[in-house]
Amino acid sequence: MCQKYREGQVNGETSESDEELLERFISGNEEAFAKIVERHQTRVYNISYGIVRNRTIAEDITEETFIKLFLKAHTFKGLSKFTTWLHSIAANTAKNYLKTLKRRSLEVNIEDIVEIKDNIVGPEKNTEATILNERINQALRKLPDRQREVFIMRHINGFTVKETAEMLDISSGAVKANLSFALSKLRDLLDDLI
Known part of the structure; x- marks a missing residue:
């Protein structure tokens, strides 16, 4: 049986842009807001988690972010x-x-930054991963806040320089400089692991 799709639909779902969905929500369509949440909640959670490094808190921040969006959508x-x-x-x-x-406690899981070598087996693998994880966490905690934020946004969350600059409200040059300083310090702090 041949299934027909209206223009602008993919797999039965309307492929509206975020801006179109937001406009529909502002006009009173709460279903459009639900689609925005569904489309972006994973990314919002990842951003939140990348900053607070705590799953429960990141979930709360994700919820708070969408509450703010719900209340402030008209300001876009x-x-x-x-x-x-x-x-x-x-x-x-x-x-x-x-x-x-x-006090800040930005814990970074080792899986986010490095791969553990396959040749480590058994309990040694877990012990080595724990030690490596702690070393990386210690190194990241030694970075100034701005350098740590830029590093996490670029290398863990995968944002571009431009996106990072816009989100942190700094210039692209400042992102590049902070990233360069962060990488240099991390190389020095972790030189025996590299």
Whole structure:
């Protein structure tokens, strides 16, 4: 049986842009908001987790980000891509959460940064992974906040220099400089592992 799709549909789903969905939501269509959440919640969670390094807190920040979007959708001016704006809300919400804490604990799982060699087996693999994980966490904690944020956004979350600059509200040159300093310091701190 031949199945027909209307123009603009993929697998039965309307392939509206984020901006179109946002406009429909602002006009009162809550289903459009649900589609935005479905489309972006994983990425928003990853951004939040990349900053706070805690799953439960990242889930709370993800929820708070979408609550803010729900309440402030009408303020989107279209000066940047919708995703950049949404990712900025997530990043700022996560950073604001950290500002309320007396101490920061950005734990980075070793799987996010390095692959464990396949030739390590049994309990030794777990022990080596734990030691390696702690060394990397210690090195990241020694970086200044801005350098750590830029490193995580670029190398763990995979944002471009431009996206990182927009989300952190700094220039692309500042992103590149902070990234260069971060990589240099990490090389020095982890030189015996590289």
